[in-house]
Amino acid sequence: MPHFSLREISLCIALSLPWANSAFAQHEHSSSDFEVFVAAEAFHGTRQTHREDADPWVNADVVFGLTKHQFRVFGEYYITPNERDLERFQMGFEFVPETVLWLGRFHQPASAWNTEHHHGQYLQTDITRPYIERWEDEHGIIPQHITGALFESRQSMGKDGAIQLSGGVGAAPALADREMDAIDLIGSNPGRHRLSVTGRLAYLPQYVGASSTGLLFGHDDLSVSSARTLASLHSNAAKISLYGAYIDWIAEPWRIVAVNYYVDVALAQTTRNESFMSGYLQVERQLPRQFTVFGRLETSARMQESRYVASFDDADGDIEIALRRQALGVRWDYTRRQALTLEISHIVSLTQTSNELRAQWSAAIP
Amino acid sequence: MSKIAATAVLVTLLTATSAVWAAEQLVLIVSADSKVEQLDSLEVRKLFLGLTVTHNGDRLRPVLDEADARVKEIFLQNVVSMSDTTYDRSVLRLALIQGQIKPVAYKDIAQLLKAVIADPTAVSYAWAKDVARDPRIKILRVLWYD
Numbered sequence: 001m002p003h004f005s006l007r008e009i010s011l012c013i014a015l016s017l018p019w020a021n022s023a024f025a026q027h028e029h030s031s032s033d034f035e036v037f038v039a040a041e042a043f044h045g046t047r048q049t050h051r052e053d054a055d056p057w058v059n060a061d062v063v064f065g066l067t068k069h070q071f072r073v074f075g076e077y078y079i080t081p082n083e084r085d086l087e088r089f090q091m092g093f094e095f096v097p098e099t100v101l102w103l104g105r106f107h108q109p110a111s112a113w114n115t116e117h118h119h120g121q122y123l124q125t126d127i128t129r130p131y132i133e134r135w136e137d138e139h140g141i142i143p144q145h146i147t148g149a150l151f152e153s154r155q156s157m158g159k160d161g162a163i164q165l166s167g168g169v170g171a172a173p174a175l176a177d178r179e180m181d182a183i184d185l186i187g188s189n190p191g192r193h194r195l196s197v198t199g200r201l202a203y204l205p206q207y208v209g210a211s212s213t214g215l216l217f218g219h220d221d222l223s224v225s226s227a228r229t230l231a232s233l234h235s236n237a238a239k240i241s242l243y244g245a246y247i248d249w250i251a252e253p254w255r256i257v258a259v260n261y262y263v264d265v266a267l268a269q270t271t272r273n274e275s276f277m278s279g280y281l282q283v284e285r286q287l288p289r290q291f292t293v294f295g296r297l298e299t300s301a302r303m304q305e306s307r308y309v310a311s312f313d314d315a316d317g318d319i320e321i322a323l324r325r326q327a328l329g330v331r332w333d334y335t336r337r338q339a340l341t342l343e344i345s346h347i348v349s350l351t352q353t354s355n356e357l358r359a360q361w362s363a364a365i366p
Numbered sequence: 367m368s369k370i371a372a373t374a375v376l377v378t379l380l381t382a383t384s385a386v387w388a389a390e391q392l393v394l395i396v397s398a399d400s401k402v403e404q405l406d407s408l409e410v411r412k413l414f415l416g417l418t419v420t421h422n423g424d425r426l427r428p429v430l431d432e433a434d435a436r437v438k439e440i441f442l443q444n445v446v447s448m449s450d451t452t453y454d455r456s457v458l459r460l461a462l463i464q465g466q467i468k469p470v471a472y473k474d475i476a477q478l479l480k481a482v483i484a485d486p487t488a489v490s491y492a493w494a495k496d497v498a499r500d501p502r503i504k505i506l507r508v509l510w511y512d
């Protein structure tokens with residue numbers, strides 16, 4: 001049974017103060033906001049599959065923001081029955097409109113999926129996220145949480161369009177036993193944390209729109225902090241270089257998301273680097289009566305040959321490393337800010353082939 | 367005599383028509399104390415979608431008028447050009463992505479006007495008939511008319 005530490009409680013109280021008194025906020029010309037994204041999920045799987053860390057039966061994602069003059073504070077606190085994490089906590093200064101320098105813990109900008117959906121299930125049409133985009137504590141193989149500085153800028157280009165530039169520099173996670181340990185702002189931090197440099201350059205056809213296409217880059221120097229991983233990799237460090245391209249295009253009633261990553265892994269005690277590719281294509285179509293159907297194809301190349309990827313595989317043969325997946329589902333936004341989603345998937349993993357069925361209720365509060 | 371009668375009828379009709387005209391104008395408003403003199407359509411759209419819009423270094427604060435269902439419908443169609451659901455998701459998306467603050471909404475026009483008058487950085491919209499004679503409110507421009 002998890003316990004809340006005094007530090008966590010103090011942090012929550014401190015972060016709650018700004019929106020506790022809206023009169024104060026208005027008088028001081030500051031603004032604050034508070035959203036909670038909640039979801040509950042039922043799961044059924046064939047073979048040895050069962051509910052994983054990525055599928056808590058219930059979760060809440062608390063997002064809070066405070067703006068005063070050019071200063072901004074922003075955080076995301078994720079709660080499940082087994083996990084409580086301050087996923088993001090950023091303090092920023094907005095030099096000019098839509099150009100912000102943040103300090104803190106952030107989601108690295110080289111992920112096409114996570115920078116759009118973060119931990120909030122309600123704004124994600126489907127239930128599952130592509131395997132390559134998984135978080136570190138879900139046996140994800142790409143570092144996602146960095147602690148350091150993040151620069152973000154969106155500038156007009158042409159009549160309606162914009163160019164978006166994001167760059168992050170900071171401390172990467174450490175390679176622990178079958179998963180990565182990102183720096184925890186309110187907990188302990190075992191292992192050494194080396195440099196992470198990540199970035200994104202994107203074109204937006206509309207400055208105020210959600211469509212974009214762009215290039216992604218990441219370089220993470222990961223230090224191995226586990227004896228088992230050290231023995232498995234024959235290396236005390238792994239340098240991950242990621243190059244990607246993506247498109248996220250919305251032309252209602254259609255939405256298409258296509259992403260491809262090339263990942264190079266350099267291990268310290270070997271002369272030959274490993275590399276693999278992973279990509280996915282998701283198509284969504286809105287239907288009458290607030291229904292949306294969606295389908296996603298995930299595929300990879302050379303992932304099954306990678307010692308680095310295998311070092312994340314769970315010993316009990318769970319579905320942890322998906323090489324390919326086909327997912328199909330339907331979502332029904334049956335009332336304001338609440339949705340029901342059904343998703344079926346066929347998965348080919350490192351060790352087996354299986355099918356999964358998920359049903360989810362998701363909502364945004366207030 | 368008939369000419370006089372016809373003129374009288376025309377004047378009466380014009381007066382009535384102009385009263386309806388004024389009632390059917392949705393206008394962009396700020397406090398009379400605001401330094402803002404004009405905002406173009408893109409700035410208005412950015413502002414109400416939750417993006418940062420500044421004027422003389424001050425960050426402007428969008429205030430939504432939800433006192434009247436028709437005003438909300440016109441705002442969605444003509445200002446942000448989105449359906450209610452898409453607009454709601456866009457604002458939620460920005461809150462999730464970078465903690466952008468959602469616009470404050472008022473369901474009572476008197477409360478809305480009070481909030482706009484009190485804050486020189488607030489920007490909102492209302493029927494022209496509700497604000498035309500209020501010296502504490504500055505009308506920037508007509509957003510929609512019928």
